[in-house]
Amino acid sequence: MGAGVDITLSTPGQTSSNEYGWSRPVTTDEHAERFVLLRPLLFTIVYEILGSATESDDVLQDSYLRWSQVDLATVRDTRSYLARLVTRQALNALRASARRREDYVGPWLPEPLLLDENDPSADVVLAESVSMAMLVLLETLTPDERAVFVLREVFGFDYDEIAAAVGKSVPTVHQVAHRAREHVQARRRRFQPLDARKAAQITEQFMTATATGDMAGLLTLLAPHIVWTADSGGKATAARHPVVGAQNVADLLMRLFRTSRQMAALHIRMANCNSAPAVVAHIGDRPQGVLLIEAIDGMITNFYVIRNPDKLVAMTVPRQISR
Structure with a gap:
């Protein structure tokens, strides 16, 4: 059923009514079946x-442990019920982690999300919603604003469903949604991100330039005010502050790739992370770092680099996302 979810619990004594109104036992299998079916959606909600x-x-x-104890006869809409359940738990987790983020060493970036390489990313809204740029933007919202924005703008839940999920009144949720929407729109790039094919093409040109030491070719790909942001949590070597400017970032890249070529055990491969091409460095089976590229209007505008080993643990298993 996916990483970390145990569906072996039993729920003795429950009954549910079928379409004819007859009572029948509710088995753990039915709880698991409903949960597994919606797991990609639920995972995506919580991840965002x-x-x-x-x-x-x-x-x-x-x-799931909570869901396994629910009387299914009381559940009218499984999707809405489970979305409400996981949102509440996600908000609890987000508020609990606020202090850890305040004490974090260096820039904090979201954890990279490894997706199936064959994912066509045909759902543009879904692809943008899990992009590193959007996740970084969502970090500027309050927990309630973030949950409301995700549930409404990405997944299209009704306001009454969202109100139940975040524990607010419907009028309050309307206000929160409006505030969050304005905040996001004000900070979104003026130009739309590149489509998947163009992004892959720029990534390939970038890899060729760095592999061959072509500084001039690399500079043609970088926006003048490009930003390099690296997240190490103080647990790996990385810049503690963002690096800004095409020449500064290009110099940094050339040094890094020159060093990587001298490390025989280090292997670099491409992967689909957060619905975009990403560069992943490995030693053996263990990822050492992930570099995600944001390109807008034909130029690379941001590099997001994750070096914190705690955030690379999940990079071994591709995930499924859905809305």
């Missing part, structure tokens, strides 16, 4: 609220 795949697994584990 938390920005962490490993914490999302924990939330889903706890949510």
